[in-house]
Amino acid sequence: MAGLMCLSLWGSNFTNIGAGEYQAPPANYRVTLVNQSLASVSDEWISERKQAIWIGRIGMLDQMPSSIPQTMVYPIYDQKISEQAFAKRYLLLPDSVPGFNKTAYNTDFGDLRLFVLNGSRLTDQRQWEWLEQESQKQDKKKFQLLFVDGNLNASMWERLRKMQVDAVFNKDQLYVQSTRVKAVSTDWDDRKDGWGEWQGTNIRSFEIMGSEDHLSIQAESPSGAIMQKVVFHPLSEQNQKKKDQPLITYGSVWQYRLGDESIPITVPTNIDLTGEHPITERVHLPVSDWRHRKFIADEWNKGRAPIGSKVASTVMKWVQTPIPAERTPSAYFRQSFIVTDPKKLQGLRLHVTFADGFVAYLNGEEVERDGIKPGLTVPESLAVANEPTFQRDYIITKHLNKLVSGTNTLTIEVHKSHPHAKEMIFDAAIIAETKEK
Amino acid sequence: MGKMWWLFLVCCCLITGCQADDEELIADVAPTPKHLVINNGDAFVWEQVTVTIDGTYQMKVPMLPRGRSGYSYKQFSNKQGESYKPTHFGPKRVEITVMDTRSKKTSRYVW
Numbered sequence: 014m015a016g017l018m019c020l021s022l023w024g025s026n027f028t029n030i031g032a033g034e035y036q037a038p039p040a041n042y043r044v045t046l047v048n049q050s051l052a053s054v055s056d057e058w059i060s061e062r063k064q065a066i067w068i069g070r071i072g073m074l075d076q077m078p079s080s081i082p083q084t085m086v087y088p089i090y091d092q093k094i095s096e097q098a099f100a101k102r103y104l105l106l107p108d109s110v111p112g113f114n115k116t117a118y119n120t121d122f123g124d125l126r127l128f129v130l131n132g133s134r135l136t137d138q139r140q141w142e143w144l145e146q147e148s149q150k151q152d153k154k155k156f157q158l159l160f161v162d163g164n165l166n167a168s169m170w171e172r173l174r175k176m177q178v179d180a181v182f183n184k185d186q187l188y189v190q191s192t193r194v195k196a197v198s199t200d201w202d203d204r205k206d207g208w209g210e211w212q213g214t215n216i217r218s219f220e221i222m223g224s225e226d227h228l229s230i231q232a233e234s235p236s237g238a239i240m241q242k243v244v245f246h247p248l249s250e251q252n253q254k255k256k257d258q259p260l261i262t263y264g265s266v267w268q269y270r271l272g273d274e275s276i277p278i279t280v281p282t283n284i285d286l287t288g289e290h291p292i293t294e295r296v297h298l299p300v301s302d303w304r305h306r307k308f309i310a311d312e313w314n315k316g317r318a319p320i321g322s323k324v325a326s327t328v329m330k331w332v333q334t335p336i337p338a339e340r341t342p343s344a345y346f347r348q349s350f351i352v353t354d355p356k357k358l359q360g361l362r363l364h365v366t367f368a369d370g371f372v373a374y375l376n377g378e379e380v381e382r383d384g385i386k387p388g389l390t391v392p393e394s395l396a397v398a399n400e401p402t403f404q405r406d407y408i409i410t411k412h413l414n415k416l417v418s419g420t421n422t423l424t425i426e427v428h429k430s431h432p433h434a435k436e437m438i439f440d441a442a443i444i445a446e447t448k449e450k
Numbered sequence: 451m452g453k454m455w456w457l458f459l460v461c462c463c464l465i466t467g468c469q470a471d472d473e474e475l476i477a478d479v480a481p482t483p484k485h486l487v488i489n490n491g492d493a494f495v496w497e498q499v500t501v502t503i504d505g506t507y508q509m510k511v512p513m514l515p516r517g518r519s520g521y522s523y524k525q526f527s528n529k530q531g532e533s534y535k536p537t538h539f540g541p542k543r544v545e546i547t548v549m550d551t552r553s554k555k556t557s558r559y560v561w
Binding site: 273274280286287288289341342386388389390391393394395431432433 | 482483484485487493494495511513514515516517518519520521522525
């Protein structure tokens with residue numbers, strides 16, 4: 014029985030190499046986000062941050078050494094005291110949002126713009142309207158960091174992404190916009206909304222260091238060990254306009270076949286089949302595996318996308334190539350494209366139309382999945398019941414290293430939520446971003 | 451009194467004899483007209499899986515992932531190589547056995 018299985022999973026880290034090796038220019042400015050009591054820190058630790066500005070929740074700042082002038086300290090409102098008491102204690106803060114008693118404000122420092130929100134009033138639109146206005150007021154591009162002690166919902170994350178906030182700090186959690194990150198040192202949960210999320214435990218401080226247009230953030234333990242380091246793309250690179258280069262367009266002709274036990278699938282030995290742990294190593298499949306770049310699929314069918322089951326009364330009427338999808342829970346698709354020089358690419362986006370779930374592979378390595386459980390998938394695997402999804406975008410820039418010069422292959426398996434479900438649809442595009450000359 | 455004693459002994463033997471050493475799988479089975487939907491509710495991928503319908507028709511797969519999978523009845527066959535053809539009422543009994551390759555123990559689920 015030819016290999017019955019398939020792999021899976023979710024590689025959840027940015028370019029996971031290089032952060033430790035990256036040599037940023039010496040820091041011209043430094044912000045220390047205090048996350049724990051500083052009662053036991055040494056004088057040396059404090060003096061290293063003589064030129065820094067300090068930020069933290071009120072409870073943490075209460076124990077700041079007296080040698081640090083209050084003008085260098087920026088508090089995050091954490092409801093330990095009333096807003097009125099907060100305004101009285103921190104007289105020097107700007108009164109940015111009417112009615113918020115100085116609990117929401119911003120300040121510029123070097124190439125940084127720091128925003129502090131009142132986490133107990135996140136649903137109050139006045140705070141968001143102010144934030145949107147302020148984020149647009151920039152003579153030159155700055156890194157934008159946001160500090161909050163509260164729960165952000167999905168629409169708030171989307172607003173922050175559109176405002177081009179680079180990073181958000183919330184207690185032990187650090188969030189960064191995936192596209193802004195050049196490298197991270199430890200595993201990262203790369204969310205589907207464009208944000209990367211990292212949570213540490215027992216973090217003493219986040220050290221935010223920058224010079225000219227460089228920025229890095231590192232989380233430090235009480236012993237001074239670096240638990241996480243994030244290096245951002247320089248501002249000068251971010252300011253460069255990017256140009257889209259379609260590698261595969263919607264409506265392309267794909268090789269395809271229905272899924273059954275004869276599809277040649279190899280289960281790699283170095284991945285977690287349950288899908289609970291991210292793929293941290295490169296996956297190397299044999300040429301005989303259907304996902305391999307050089308797999309010979311001459312016997313597969315060819316058809317123009319959208320490919321699926323044509324049901325006249327539904328959105329499936331747009332299907333260009335009908336397939337008898339009612340016979341099987343899954344279908345498999347292959348498409349090749351040329352990349353002259355992957356090193357010149359700055360970003361990579363995948364766009365997929367699907368029902369009900371899919372797993373996508375770039376040159377045999379998983380790059381994205383949606384609507385289907387993580388871990389091993391087989392041709393018989395069933396997706397989560399979904400309405401058909403049209404042209405959903407996925408940022409897969411972190412997988413640029415999976416491209417090779419010459420011919421590359423995007424392979425996608427689509428699964429229905431029930432073996433007898435009538436609706437199956439598939440189309441996909443892949444777009445590279447290059448620097449505009 | 452003697453008869454009661456023997457009856458007691460027989461009952462004890464039956465009860466202990468029925469206790470299987472096998473582990474129990476966390477699973478669920480849902481027959482459809484053409485497929486058998488199996489839900490692996492365990493926290494691990496089942497390996498060396500045998501699924502038997504009505505004690506006769508077997509399907510063997512090396513791995514069965516977590517979550518739901520839908521297997522065509524054509525994949526189930528008897529010793530003569532005949533595929534399972536469901537009756538109006540569908541399968542009466544489905545048995546899943548999984549071999550733990552490390553402990554050499556069998557885990558089982560019966561529907």
